[in-house]
Amino acid sequence: MIQSHLISLVLFAALVSLVFxxxxxxxxxxxxxxxxxxxxxxxxxxxxxxxLMSPFPS
Amino acid sequence: xxDTPTAAVVAARPAAAVPACLLAWLLPGAGxxxxxxxxxxxxxxGAIGALFVLGLFMDSRLQMAVSLxxxxxxxxxxxxxxIGLPYFIARMLGYEAxxxxxxxxxxxxxxxxxxxxxxxxVVLDAYDVAVGRKA
Numbered sequence: 001m002i003q004s005h006l007i008s009l010v011l012f013a014a015l016v017s018l019v020f021x022x023x024x025x026x027x028x029x030x031x032x033x034x035x036x037x038x039x040x041x042x043x044x045x046x047x048x049x050x051x052l053m054s055p056f057p058s
Numbered sequence: 059x060x061d062t063p064t065a066a067v068v069a070a071r072p073a074a075a076v077p078a079c080l081l082a083w084l085l086p087g088a089g090x091x092x093x094x095x096x097x098x099x100x101x102x103x104g105a106i107g108a109l110f111v112l113g114l115f116m117d118s119r120l121q122m123a124v125s126l127x128x129x130x131x132x133x134x135x136x137x138x139x140x141i142g143l144p145y146f147i148a149r150m151l152g153y154e155a156x157x158x159x160x161x162x163x164x165x166x167x168x169x170x171x172x173x174x175x176x177x178x179x180v181v182l183d184a185y186d187v188a189v190g191r192k193a
Contacts (some may be wrong), residue, residue, distance in 0.1 A: 022181055
């Protein structure tokens with residue numbers, strides 16, 4: 001189905017961030033801000049981790 | 059700052075805590091729908107349901123390996139089972155084996171397990187809503 005690692009990562013980050021924002025914040029504006037920050041953190045940390053692992057052989 | 063009564067306290071329904079938690083486990087978001095938190099309930103149903111279904115389409119295995127022989131496999135199975143009815147329905151529909159040769163097999167496993175783990179948080183949130191700790 002989904003073969004792209006990046007699309008899988010983005011979908012995962014978006015759905016988990018959405019649930020986290022609904023669970024951890026009550027105010028709608030705070031939810032949006034938290035959700036966006038969480039999404040950015042998921043994607044950025046995965047890309048940084050991938051970049052750090054890139055020198056190692058598969 | 060002085061405490062003021064909030065909508066959450068006013069709307070507390072302690073007697074509804076057990077059925078809300080049970081419904082929340084059976085179907086993501088159902089506990090919140092039962093507690094009349096329609097928006098939250100629908101978002102949980104959509105987001106967690108999408109994670110689980112995407113995981114199935116990524117060839118996840120829905121294993122049922124609850125034993126003391128392999129603790130990690132047992133914990134993984136329990137995480138997947140935490141999504142409730144969708145897990146058992148998917149197994150009945152023949153999705154239990156997964157496809158280990160698929161390139162997305164591990165992604166699928168992660169999606170289905172995280173869907174179950176998120177549903178545990180949603181069950182706890184439903185309890186908090188029912189007893190008036192959250193709106």
